[in-house]
Amino acid sequence: MTDIAAAPKQGDEGAPDAWLVLEPWVLEGPEGIEVGDEVIVVTWLDRANRDVLQVHPRGDDSRALRGVFGTRSPHRPKPIGLHRVEVLSIDGARLQVRNLEALDRTPIVDLKAVLSRDIDER
């Protein structure tokens, strides 16, 4: 995915499968992650607009402006992206995943386990 306007707003809205390419020096980092696991990918949304503090949710001008911290807009002062994805295959330092809504070559900052407290409706 290279066109920011065509990118899905969320990963379950049509994102193609994608490869995460980790740097060789972190090869031990994903040990224990298995095909079928869900993980959280933390990215740096390097093409976001960092001067924005208010947005129309989902880019819909008919919706009232809202502070970016109450949204998932990529545009925000420190453009961290969070993406809950499913691991489809693992090839050394490359992980193929489903439901990643990110532009090609978006830098990966971190990977994390999904916790029940992320998931459970409380």
Add this chain to the structure above:
Amino acid sequence: MTDIAAAPKQGDEGAPDAWLVLEPWVLEGPEGIEVGDEVIVVTWLDRANRDVLQVHPRGDDSRALRGVFGTRSPHRPKPIGLHRVEVLSIDGARLQVRNLEALDRTPIVDLKAVLSRDIDER
């Protein structure tokens, strides 16, 4: 919370209520967030060990080493913290929250809405 050894491993394991203090220039960022909302706090875990790629889950030496990317250990090359919290009160650029498992003065990188896709068991 100032003692890293005494800090709860997860926010629902005894974290005291905490104040998020935002910088004045991002005052518009939380507009629209309301008391009772849940948000994701993204932090930079500045006292983490960044040289670690494998850990014993939950610091329990009886558990096998595992790559950090399959855990929620704070110790990892880029120590981003994710904290799902409930907003208890809002006072300008300060938000009081429940369930934040972080040491005092941990830098806040970002705040985000919780999405149903973060939450829903799929």
